[in-house]
Amino acid sequence: MTKRLEAEWMARADLAALVAALGRENVRYVGGAVRDSLLGAPVKDIDMATVLHPEEIMRRLDVAAIRKVPTGIKHGTVTAVLPGGPVEITTLRHDVSTDGRRATVAFASDWREDAARRDFTINALYADTLTGEVFDWFGGLADLDARRVRFIGDAAQRIREDHLRILRYFRFQARFGAQPADKQAEEACHNLAATLKGLSRERVGMETMNLLGLPDPAPTVARMEELGVLREILPEADVPALARLVASEKAQGIAPDPLRRLAALVPQQPGLAEQVTARFRLSGAQRKRLSLAAARTDDMPSARELAYRLGRKEALDRLLLAGADTSPLTGWDIPLFPVKGGQIVARGVSAGPQVAATLRKVEDCWIAAGFPSDPATIDAMLDKELGS
Known part of the structure; x- marks a missing residue:
């Protein structure tokens, strides 16, 4: 019995225009969009395979006034920029040589040959752009049903x-x-x-x-x-810590975050976090966040103090890694410290290091008091610190 793909995205007018430009007989949907639609999962990206070579793809897109980007022209990929989202169109290929890191490919004209070079059976499913008929040469449909990779x-x-x-x-x-x-x-x-x-x-x-x-x-x-x-x-991975973090995220309704999960796997050693950052070529912002998570201790301040001193995302990292309650941060905006150095100077303190030291002490009191915003309370804190 023929399996047919039925998905809302297949009815998009911009996709129909793209298929018309390339010729229905020349293109099929392939890969993740087919797989995920058959599973009833959301589809993020739509890919097409085609017997047309890149130059011909681009010529036909020009004729149809469809914007294009030659994203991987050497490997046969052209991206059509559509109102509903980009679509990658790749010429059928077969491997000429591989070395475990990269492949040299040649263009092909046989759909099965193209499917044979893909990794998993569930990724080698193609679908007719009009009827939705699914083409499956390697048992991908049965593997989808069995949830078998x-x-x-x-x-x-x-x-x-x-x-x-x-x-x-x-x-x-x-x-x-x-x-x-x-x-x-x-x-x-x-x-x-x-x-x-x-x-x-x-x-x-x-x-x-x-x-x-x-x-x-x-x-x-x-x-x-x-x-x-x-x-x-x-x-160096601490595998049980990852399971504990995932359980904490689920229990508190916090969305998954890959960097936080990586932080769970990295033991509490900032130096080790630096090594992992270099190993995975993470960005500077990711390095800082991973190092802050690795510097966590069992003696942790309140959730709001953490967020104020480190940032909301960094505070969530530490709280969730510790299995602590994150609810104090829900709907709470991190306030700005309402005292400026000029207010200290106006009270008779000479400009210089003493002003900065006084500000830090007042700030600590302000945080401990729960971030009050009324001027009277803040003035009282200043009076107490300055002995007024």
């Missing part, structure tokens, strides 16, 4: 072609997979885990963060540790 062909060979597929496997397992997991896939990931060391830090960091951003990556990360994969990318 399975490599196309020999798992070890697919990983040797691109070592990042090890991390992609665990990300897809965390998102789509059920238990028991595919034995061949896990065995190949275990045997080839050391190949991850040959990948760029950026690729490993990005894929790791994508995994940690999923609703509950903790069981999958624990399995990565059991299979010897986690030690290749994060040997």
Whole structure:
């Protein structure tokens, strides 16, 4: 029985115009949009595969006055910029050579050949742009029904072609997979885990963060540790701490945050956080936040004081990592300290270090009093500090 894709996004007028420009016989929907629609999940990105070469794609888009961006022209990808969102259009390909980090590809004309070079069966599903007929050469539909993440062909060979597929496997397992997991896939990931060391830090960091951003990556990360994969990318990981953080987030209705999850895995050592930041090539802002989380102690001030001194996101990190209550921050705006140095000078204190020291003491009192805003209370604090 033919499986047909039925999704609201397929009725978009801008997609119909794109299909008309390229020729319905030349294009099919592919990948995540097909997979997620079949699962009834939200669709973020729409991709098309085509027998047309990039130059012809661009020519036809020009004729139809559809804006285009040659995002990956060497690899056959052109992005059509549509009112409803961009669509990546990629020429059918087959691998000429691979070295585990990058592939040399050639354009192809056979749909099955293009599908065969993809990683997992559930990602190798194509759909007719009009009828929604699904084309499945490798059992992806059955794997979707079984919630099974399975490599196309020999798992070890697919990983040797691109070592990042090890991390992609665990990300897809965390998102789509059920238990028991595919034995061949896990065995190949275990045997080839050391190949991850040959990948760029950026690729490993990005894929790791994508995994940690999923609703509950903790069981999958624990399995990565059991299979010897986690030690290749994060040997210092505190895996039980991740499970505790996820439970705390769920209990308090806090959205997942991949950097906070990474902070849970990194032991409470700022120096170690710096090493992880460099290893994953994180940004300066991410480095600062990770280091602040790693500097946490068991003796923690109130939620609002944390937010005032560190920032809201950083306070949430520390509170959730400790399993503490975050509700005092709900609907609370971090106030500005209402006292300026000029007010201290006006009361007879000479400009200089004493003004700064006095401000710090008054600020501490103001925080301890719960951030009062009325002038009378603040004046009283100044009087007390200055002995007026």
